[in-house]
Amino acid sequence: MQFADRLNNVETSAIRELFKLLGKPGIISFAGGFPDSAMFDVDGIRAASNAALAEEPGAALQYGATEGYQPLREQLAAFMASKGAPDVAPDQLIVTTGSQQALDLLGKTMIGPGDKVIVEGPTFLATIQCFRLYGAEVISAPIDGDGVQVDALEQLIAEHRPKLVYLIPTFxxxxxxxxxxxxxxxxxxxxxxxxxLVVEDDPYGDLYFGEAPPPSLLALSSEVPGSREWLAHCGSLSKVLSPGLRIGWLIAPPELLAKAVMCKQFSDAHTSTFAQATAAQYLKAGRMPATLANVRKVYAERALALRDALRQELGDAVEFVQPKGGLFVWLRLTGAGGKVADANVLAKSAIEKGVAFVPGTPFFAQNPDHATLRLSFATADVDKIREGVARLAQAL
Known part of the structure; x- marks a missing residue:
């Protein structure tokens, strides 16, 4: 078959391919980037779906507006206000099928063949793939423990004049x-x-441990005159409520939002109205604060358990900055004591020892650091985390 030339720029996700190796019984996985299903508020979601069917069954089960189910847009605007962005009106956001679709819509509306975009190095793998699918030249900006290095970012913007800059500022x-x-x-x-245009992707900002992170770029935009006109914000309920609902949203300047709505009409007409109505009822019921408090507590415990296990079992063979929230720890192998220094090599021996992780190489758009790897602490309890790190030490 004669496939589209754009497919020459992308390949199958290395993370998805890794999952094919995880069928071995008893394997402990630090590979996934998804939340722990044991913490889903099943009772709350069941009550919300029942309420959606009881109150507006016709609207919940019928076709809907491409921009989104209006009661959900109102609830999401209130949700954003609770997070420090009070000036987001319902008509300033559209509901997307997960925040992944928001990124795809930005690619469709903003990127043409040969356009340049700047991302963090490393960054979300699917974003690199998405932007390359639309023909972008993806350029990496260096980061450290405090996020993207802004002096280097300015140099890259001045040199390349990108169509957009994509950042995940929080966790x-x-x-x-x-x-x-x-x-x-x-x-x-x-x-x-x-x-x-700066694109702020914020799927993890609510998953903080202890002290809340700095305000989002969206919340801060009121302090920098004119910045709101050059800012798009992607949000999601996937990491805090349920990925299966596939509820995300895009907040953007009116002209960009209109183009995104047009492209979404071609893609899926609208996000599932039943899922939207369920999410609207859930937010309306006021259960989100308690849900967030629970997941923050559990993930904080697991993040600390992973930190302690890494220090005890791997010592100076790894370097990392302890995250203050989110789902991941980013490691760099040092090779100290003659240990393995290539995460791609380590990944294979780790599978043989019964533990899995994602090597860091695919997360770089340019100049990959083969010594890096990502560990997710979200889906393993404290005992499994300790055992998994012990197995990882054996693989080293």
Missing amino acids: GNPSGATLSLARRKKVLELAVKYQT
């Missing part, structure tokens, strides 16, 4: 890094100075 995937408050303001200033 990045895979890095776990959190962009500092000062750097957040600088990013918004750069957006205005160079009139460059």
Whole structure:
């Protein structure tokens, strides 16, 4: 068959391919980037779906507006206000089929063959693939424990004049890094100075341990005049409520939002109205704060257990910055004591020892660091985390 040329720019997700190796009985996986299904508020979601069918069955089961189910848009605007962004009106956001669709819509509306985009190095693998699918040249900006290095980012923007800059400022995937408050303001200033769209992807911002992170770029945009005109914000309920609902949203300037709605009409007409009605009822019922408090507590315990196990079992063979939230720890193998220094090599021996992780190489759009790897602590309890790290030490 004669496939589209655009497919030459992408390949199957290395993470999805890795899952094919996980059929071995008893394997402990740090590979997945998904939440623990044991913590889903099944009773709350069941009550919400029942309420959706009881109150507006016709609307919940019928075709809906491409922009989204209006009661959900209103609830999401209120949800954003509770997170420090009070000036988001319901008509300033559209509901997407997960935040992944929001990224795809941004690719469709903004990127043409040969256009340049800047991402963090490392960043979310699916974003690299999505943007490349539309013909982008994807350029990496360096990061550290405080997120993207803004001086280097400005140099790259000035040099390449990208169509957009894509960032995960809070508890990045895979890095776990959190962009500092000062750097957040600088990013918004750069957006205005160079009139460059900044895309803020924020699926993990509610999953903080202890102290809340700095305000989102969206929340801070009111402090940097003109920045809201150059900012798109992607949100999701997948990591905090349920990925199966496939509820995400996109907040963007009116002209961009209109183009995104047009492209969404071609893709799926609208996000599932039943899922939207269920999510609207759930948010309306006020159960989200308790749900968030529970998942924060559990994930914080697991993150600390992973930190302690890594220090005890692997010692100076690895380097990492302890995340303050999210789902991931980003490691770098040092090779100390003659240990393995290539995560791709380690991944194969780790599977043989009964533990899985994702090597860091695919998360880089340029100049991959083969010594890096991502561990997710979300789906393993404390005992499995300890055992998994012990197995990882054996593989080293």
